[in-house]
Amino acid sequence: MKTKYLTFGCVIVGCLLVSPFLVHNYLAQQEAAQEVVAPPQVVEEVKTGLAAIYYYEEDKADRYTAYQELHPELADEDIVWQVNAGLDAPFYENIQPADTTAPCLIVNKYYALSADYVPEDLVALPSGKKATRETAEAYAAMDAAAKEAGCKLYATSAYRTYEYQNTLYNNYLKRDGDVALVDTYSARPGHSEHQTGMAIDLLGSFGVLRDFKDTPEGAWVKENCYKYGFIIRYQADNENYTGYQDEPWHIRYVGVEIATAMRELGITTLEEYVVKYIDHQPPTVEATAESTDC
Secondary structure (H helix, E strand, O other), X not given: OHHHHHHHHHHHHHHHHHHHHHHHHXXXXXXXXXXXXXXXXXXXXXXXXXXXXXXXXXXXXXXXXXXXXXXXOOOHHHHHHHHHOOOOOOOOOOOEEOOXXXXXXXXXXXXXXXXXXXXXXXXXXXXXXXXXXXXXXXXXXXXXXHHHOOOOOEEEEOOOOHHHHHHHHHHHHHHHOOHHHHOOOOOOOOOOHHHHOOEEEEEOOOOXXXXXXXXXXXXXXXXXXXXXXXXXXXXXXXXXXHOOOOEEEEEEEOOHHHHHHHHHHOOOOHHHHHHHHHOOOOOOOOOOOOOOOO
């Protein structure tokens, strides 16, 4: 019996002696496990100034700085979108090929179409002028609505070939003899939206382009064209960005989604919209599906 108690006592003593080591080892293992599982701390870089703007592009940093020095009156947001759009260079400098596969085709004084570019799906408008099928279908819907409102639209110009635009531009040069002046109302060949097949010049009841804004048709188009996917491309408040005089008769098909968004956002320059909402997506706004209408 004594031997039994002695053995039991030894076991108890042994447990007491070993238990601190076991506890220590257990705690060490738990601590090691926590160290392995714990995610590393991520320190987010806080961006300030121009770099905080969501459509800021680091490779353009020097251009932003130079443009800001030239235009200290501009807000940071305007500095960035205008540089992104290429406006820090004079018109017709740094010309690049227009990307005909882009979600929204931009043709302006920086982006040009090739001499042999012809839209694949040209169809005739009621006036006999041609436009892309999607543009023509949208125009037909707008024309019908205009008629119901008592207005009569006439598409006096739509798709133009590179060759036709070349002839037109040079005829204006011969008449006016001033490149700078002609550039404010006529596109150089390859730089005309008409070559895309998505631009239409409208006549109203007075039958003269310059009078279009004073016609019932001009007022109706200004108020309603976005419903059918059109924008008035060249407006008085964006002459510095487009390089063209106010042309209330020149409408451009971009699709209902883009036309409506531009109206709601108060954006009248297509280049600005493309920079802010197609090339980049606002971080606080749910990204919208890219439109291929433009």
